Amino acid sequence: MRRLAGYFLRGLVIMAPLALTVYVCFSIVTAIDSWIPVDIPGVGFAITIGLITLVGALGSNVLTDGLVRLIDGLLEKLPFVRLLYGTAKDFFEAFAGEKKRFDTAVLVTLYPASEAKALGFMTRRDVEMFGLVNHVAVYLPHSYAFTGQLILVPAEHVTLVQAGSAELMTFIVSAGVTEKSGSTFGGSTSSSNTPDTPLQAVSLMPAHGVDPAS
Template sequence: MSDHTGSHPGITRLRNYFLTGFVVCAPLAITVYIAWSFVGWVDSWVKPYVPARYNPDSYLPVVIPGFGLIVALVLITLIGFLTANIIGRTIVNYGEYFLDRMPLVRSIYRGLKQIFETVLSNKADMFKKVGLVEYPRRGAWAIVFIANEKETEVSDKLAGHGENTIAVFMPSTPNPTTGFLMYVPRSDVIELSMSVEDAAKLVISAGLVAPEYHKKTKALAEDARAIRPAANSSVLEAPQPARKSRTASSRPKR
């Protein structure tokens, strides 16, 4: 009697081909869908305000996607150019002055402005390091992004209690944009050598996409560091050639 528990080799091969194609096509299809949806969303907001004489959809038989996005980029760049001048900066200051007089709107505006300035500014201190923190219990570890190592009011107050703390952001899985901001002792954070991008991939994939860990390279580097002090000490302990002393015999005879 034949065993029907195992699958046929041809079926297994087809399944592997399907999974390989799915892995290749799924990220590409999702990326195209998100980009296309974003372009359509911007077009739906911008195109109604474009005059008909400048809108190509008015005299072309087909709809041109992305025209609204191009107009939005040009307008945003133009606003940035005007804001950099004295007149534009004065207008923006007046607008912010009126927004500060609105109880609910001013809180939303200030928060959003600070977030965008922090994210988009070239001088902003973004996440540069990744670490591990023991959370939520002893023996369990969570990935954190080291947010700020500068001295703030919080760290200064905690330093008065004998705690040298740093700010860390612990993202949630699979959405790393949400999480917890914590001030923890610096000694409780174990810094990792992986990049922020690799750590974000690890969090988003719930641990399925882990960065490549070059354990052999690390072992070779540690061996090299261990050999270097020994080599330096051997050089220091090596006998130095004797210097010739000026004696009477070495002087030229008259």
């Protein structure tokens, strides 16, 4: 029973932010569509996108930053709302906020002397709080899912990949089947839909034993 409860809570943490975001956006679009006397498909969606962009612009303004922080602080104090809001906020900030964590694509050697590699994103260069020196934190997204796993590996097993974050995430989530014309995956452009474009990788560990966290 305890294990089932744990599974439920884990599923809630995964599904709640996504469901909350979808519900809020759908509610806004529906409300705007109901206010417009003329039935024009897509107008509510366009206005919603504009409002979200406007809120983002206001949130980046020094004059409105205090108000945003006040609302943020109030939501963080509400017991259940704090869980939903905090998780959703951390997730979106990791991708598009000031504290981006998914902007360093890497190739990971999971096992010593193994030719198998895994694609992911390095989210931390220093994990000494766990007693691990010269280790980094790498997030490995799952294919066809909005989940993944966090692993701590030696920095020497991690190789930087010259690829855009969104492009690499799409490649991983689609299990490698996504092919786009004009792709810059691997640091070079391609005019054909060929999967043979090699990944351009650079070793994470600098020469002469320099700490990768610096």
